[in-house]
Amino acid sequence: MAGLPNNNNRWIAPDATPSNGVTVLPPRHQAKVQEFLQKFGYLDRSRDAADLDPSVDDHAALKYFQRFIGLSDTSGIYNDETKTAMNEPRCGFPDVSGISDFVLSGSKWNKKVITWRLVGPSEDLPIGQVRTAILKACNEWNRYMLNNRLQEVLSGPADIVIQFARGNHGDGNNFDGPGRVLAHAYFPPPAGGQLSGDIHFDEDENWTEDFSMQVALHELGHSLGLRHSTDPSAVMFPTFSSGRRSLGTDDIAGIRRLYP
Template structure:
């Protein structure tokens, strides 16, 4: 009888835990890399859900309970970047690098279209200022060109499905996403036109802040675990007189080095293996011996 009661209690606990994680929350954890995809109709075990939640909580500096807490749910509801929170290729600091970079430090970008929320000139200035954040602290230089010139970075404003198999989800969900250096979509940055983009603290989503974050991905940075970093995956709102935080400076200089016109603050590691791949460079860390 005692064994039967224990079985019933454990079964009820399992059902209760599973119900705490809704279908949409489970999809969220899978979308951003915290759960391994499963086939349709296959249910994940409670252990898998706990591990996924623990990983999400750890990455987001939340209490590590392995259960769906109010803090965890609140974090999931925040507007954010659509790029996955994959594990970094290095663990020196809180920034994360995916292991690819552009071979050239002279990069080109182009507008495929413009948002209808703000004037074209204001959009151009916001994008230029976003690129300048990165060029001020690195050897990278950005030049606007015509789309027919095969630019390194294409900028697109669209909603819903827009040709890259990563459809946007409407207002205040995924604000934008970008692709790491490489061929095809590599470097491109896409912005959800369903958002109300604005500039200089107006009501809505600040285009400069979102673009500066996405261009970090375009240059090879993944999401940082530092809430103060620009590459933190969640939208922090408009910040007057914004300056690139140190964690982001560390990240971009780890990949490309410092601005040659400014004092050097970091040195590149010497234990790397360089592999060329068309117009980008893939770098792997040598195994420790």
């Protein structure tokens, strides 16, 4: 996929090393897997890692992740297929919606015109190309919202504020450098609080206009009120292993349920 980083500092899931037919992870690698599972909602993020039992908690969480992402092996055992899935570039939003297709967040915009504004463009692209990418993504969602629409504003307040940032950028949800998390977004009010609807892109990725459009298309789904889908062909599937430039059947069903 154009724009994905090739950087030795990117987050990499540990190797699955078999021992007598059973995968055994050394403690530092086990901690890395736990960190992934907690970050993306498969383990309780309020619990201290020291309180987790790998044989019980990690096993159940890995099984949940394997099922959600659609792996063939859902044994709850860490393996090469799981490693590959964890290494996929993805959205930073947790996969906490359950084993289902489209899932609604429970919040939506109660207005016909939902405004957006780019306040922090990328260093990789001219601002016009970034705006064009976001406009293309908005137009794809607008095709299926019959009585609502996303509309850009060039100044003043906006419902959805979009920016590119890196590392600690003030929302308590730090970016992790090149690879893994590409962007994240917040649900409509009241679920997203002061950041309701906002979208943040990780500036440490290698952004192109087309790449920005694909990621914006996904993140706008969250801004409108959709969670992650388990359908690999859906825009709202959590990883970006292949380019998706148009809404799938599952995405259309979800947005039409939210905005009939």
